Amino acid sequence: MEMVLTESMEDYLEMFYRIVAQQGYIRPIDLSNAIKVKPSSVTRMIKKLDEAGFIKYEKYRNIALTEKGMVYGRFLVWRDEKLKEFFRLSPENVKVEEQVEGVEHYITPETMKFIHKLILYFSADPGRVRELEKVECPPDDPNREDLKYLRAWLFRHSG
Known part of the structure; x- marks a missing residue:
């Protein structure tokens, strides 16, 4: 093996x-x-x-x-760059490098292909990101909760 x-x-x-x-x-x-x-x-x-x-x-x-x-090296560099580009699409693009480092090793090449397509889709028309921001999440969406004890909370609230 x-x-x-x-x-x-x-x-x-x-x-x-x-x-x-x-x-x-x-x-x-x-x-x-x-x-x-x-x-x-x-x-x-x-x-x-x-x-x-x-x-x-x-x-x-x-x-x-x-x-x-x-x-493999070319893919790893590409993955790093594309994930940073993807996270920067969000208005909540805080500490992008740290977030990418936290997730990049767990994303499959197939998921990266899908993320790349999302980047291309949203980059082709910046209005699409604004449209996405207007989408309302349902009332039972867990993101409405105070989740300050999650590790990811540190990315948004630490110096």
């Missing part, structure tokens, strides 16, 4: 892709600096991603993304 990417592996692979796209290569120290973790943590993750076939790593050389790594 092939290895399934963990949240942490996805975050690293996304950053690998971003750095390679920006400068054409990546060294372990570049990754360590970009995600602000100790070089030893980076080394452990590099070995995992190398064993899983997402990168090619030889000690004292630059890290290369494999074709599989490029495909």
Whole structure:
């Protein structure tokens, strides 16, 4: 059975892709600096991603993304950008980056495709967002309750 990417592996692979796209290569120290973790943590993750076939790593050389790594890295960056774009459509677009980080690992590629279509639909005509805002939720909608003890409440009410 092939290895399934963990949240942490996805975050690293996304950053690998971003750095390679920006400068054409990546060294372990570049990754360590970009995600602000100790070089030893980076080394452990590099070995995992190398064993899983997402990168090619030889000690004292630059890290290369494999074709599989490029495909997944490109998707992870796209997913991150599209989710941020989607959350910014809302007038309640508070702390978008933190919200995206909280949900991105749990959204399937099929759901991302649907979200992308929603972005395209609403972006094609800004009046559509205003129409959506006018839609009244039914009286039994749980969003009418005071839900301040949910973790998401912190995104809206903390500094």
